[in-house]
Amino acid sequence: MSIEKGDKNEAEQNFKVPPIMAVPTQRSSLRSVLIVATCTIAMIVNQSNSTAVSISLPTIGDDLGIPEAKLNWIVSAYPLSSGCLLVLFGRIADLYGRKRMFCVGSLWLAAFSLGCSFSKDAITLDILRAFQGIGAAATIPASIGILAHAFPPSRARSIAFATFAAGAPLGGAFGLAIGGVLTQLTKRSWRSPFYLSAGVCAASFVMGLVVIDADLPSTETDQRIDWIGGFLVTVGLVLIVFVLSQGEVAPQQWKTPYIIALLIVGVIFVAAFLYWQYHLEKQLDDPSVPKTKWNPPPLMRLSLWTRAKGRVAVMMTVAFLQWCGFLAWCYWAQLYYQNYKGYTPLLTVIRLLPMCVSGITCNVIVAALVGRLPLVWFMAIGTGLTSVAPLLFGLINPNATYWAFGFPAAIVAVVGADFVFAGGTLFIAKVSLPHEQSLAGGVFQTMTQLGTSVGVTVSTVVFDRVLRQRSADMGVILDANADGAPKAAQLDSYKAAEWTNFSFGVLATILALIFFRGVGVVGQHRKQIDDQERTVTDPISESKT
Template sequence: MLVNVRVSLLLFSPSSALLYTSLLTRRSQSSNGTSVAIALPTIGASLHAKAAALQWLVSAYSLSSGCLLLFCGHLADVHGRKRVFVAGSALLAVFTLGCGFVHDEVTLAVLRGLQGIGGAATIPAALGILAHEFPPSSGRARAAAFSSFSAGAPIGGALGMVFGGLVTQLSRYTWRAQFWLSAAIAFAVLVLGIIPKGPDTLPPPRDTRTDWPGAVLSAAGLILLVFVLGQGSGPDILSLLVLSIVLLCIFVLWEFHLETRNRFVASALAYAPPPLLPPSLFARRRGRLGFIYAVALLQFGAFMIWAFWVQLYYQVYIGYSPVRTVIRLVPMFVTGMICNVVVALIVGRVPTLWLIVTGTLTTTVAPLLFALIVPSAPYWAFGFPAAVCSVVGADFLFAAGTIFVADSVAPHEQSVGGGIFQTMTQLGTSFGVTASTIVFNHVQTHWGPRPDALGSYQAAMWTGVGFGGVGTSFALSGSGFF
């Protein structure tokens, strides 16, 4: 009883106002993604956009956010988490509003990418705020806080999908109205982020310089890599692929140099700031932290493959309206909230590996069911169990994983550590959707001009099974670390 009272006092203390703004922005981020996804067929018809362009409306946000999370996490740790949070919220609100006024898919994709900059700033700053407000000594309150933050995804996702579907179908402005609704939420988050007073309480870093070469190399390499995967073919694809790999390799070598001050690589170099991504971070806790990062990439790739293609399957192949599609996906959000409650109750008592393996196995079932789906079968045979299983892995991994990361890094590394975790999830999203789109398009060419061939959707779902299966293998093979 005494423990519950302490948890309640900490969770509802006045000093936690900025914390709850962080939780709201998690809901806003998730809502922004799902509301766009549910409107993809309507956007495609309105702007006369092809499937590849629609894929970029989802990937552009994840790509820009994933490429800048490290850099923004560094800025939050060094210059103040509240400052970065407010700046990111402002960018997100402005560019979300702009999305509702465009008239071509290219401009919309560009603005979606600019939205990702705001997301890249707010999420690691919010995780840093969480880690500071709820230190390891807070015990169950810490687990409850991080689980609440994770629960923002299913709650925000549900609200985004429901209201996005309703607004898209019932408003005279169709898909534009849901962008304006998301912008209103983003402006509300901005206002709430400004209201709490008081300075950021951060441990003073020994060196506040920014690793600009590392930021440029990592962002350029990742952007080129995902662009190549998205294009699939073309005269310059191979050269761009080689260039992206070279840039990423140089980034890794540069980070090793900065962390170790390698005597063999210009040790007297005047410009030697702290590394943007310390390579030793992946070896923390006897390598378990690197293992969590790797599984996060694969797991979120599997989940987003299912989430992306299931909506197109219902609306394009079956012909359901956005509202009817939303109704069939509601169980996934209920399951997501239940998963986060379960994690809050059992984290620290159950080995992390058990949660991860259970989650990856369960989530892999969702794309497997749709890879084997029979369209004439009732919803309860394939659609319902897939919706229930789809989010278990993502929610188990996010809730338990963010706590594990926060416990594994130093106080002045909280936003960077959380930023790396978010980078893995965002890149998993981008890689997963891109890879499945390539598979979808390849299979579709064997079905002639028909855009609704069942085999194409099933092939895309098999890609999700592959991501989930590899992630599960990683989890099982990592048992020696736990």
């Protein structure tokens, strides 16, 4: 299957096809392993920065006097900033150096992680969390580009991406575990995980300087950056995610005038971004149009979403829905254990610890089979199993043993995150041109980060509405902070939130089954591949359905 005409034109006009230029001819096996380890550590830190805070939310709320209804902003601020900047930073990394971007991002993360640990009030913590996310926006797309160029299509690339992908669920589980332990057992309580994150980021910075291959000059002839597009998409996404995060806690909730206004403005900015990208892409593909400062290459070619017969768009949607369900389940599961069951952070960690074992096992499975099984197996099985976790919590009996609901949920929750991330990153890397690997990876990451914000936000809306309605049915009118709700109303609210998360997973599974049938293997187990030909052809293998 050949790539679309516009993609081929871009390859011919803006990319000089070289012989395996980005892969060093001399690199020890140890250094290759360390490159993968460095990028994987960055992914682990990125995910743990969300979940470590999530497990500490009740403690943070008590310490800083933040009502439960407003705690979700501490979680959402991080993926808000990182998700909104991934596309722009991916483009910058492709042009000016992935190693350079990775190191700058790691150093930035270390600085603002340390800053979060000194927060004295909710506003300061929210702002620093947003700045912390900017570092992740720099490191993650750069990591994808580093791996794509360090390992040509081969079994080594499959293992590298599978290991990197495992960093997402492992980081989530690691964040929950270490966050709970440090919050409960250390003198600095919830501030301790930020100290640890700062130290790991500093180590990642040093490893990046030492082991990652030196940046080579970009092979694009046109290296202008679409700053207008970057401004439009960043502002639009920031406004939309802000509204989603604040709509339920605003003075008049979703009827609040500034919530309505900001949502409309955010949608207008995103629509303007899409139109601007369409306009730039048409001008780029027309050789008669002279190059000026007003028509740089688009930040994100809209045709990227149509590649592989539109399956790229489906992959992005599945990743979005998967993260909506997975991390929202993590969010509500730990709140259920701590706020409803009354467990300490450490006891909560113990109940979520099977996620670590399951994540490691999934990584081994993906590395062994990603070059042998069709993509649909990973996508459908992964999303289907992950959706079982919120289903179990939607049906949970608080009086039942942990082994009936909690344990199987913790085992299967992480499967989809591992399978979808590994399959998705390999798929995106194979349909992307060599000079846009970090950009394409940034778009994929944007969808997962936005999924985190949207999943937590939507389930929070459901939780709050059900809590107030069920409390009113029992004769209890809650105040603005929803304090004093009956236990039965709380349980129904937790279940309703988890049913919402279950619906995300089911929809992702349906999309995977429908659209990825016929897509072949995305990983590689052949040792020799003609890289130059794959620069200008769509490598997705398709079989007859």
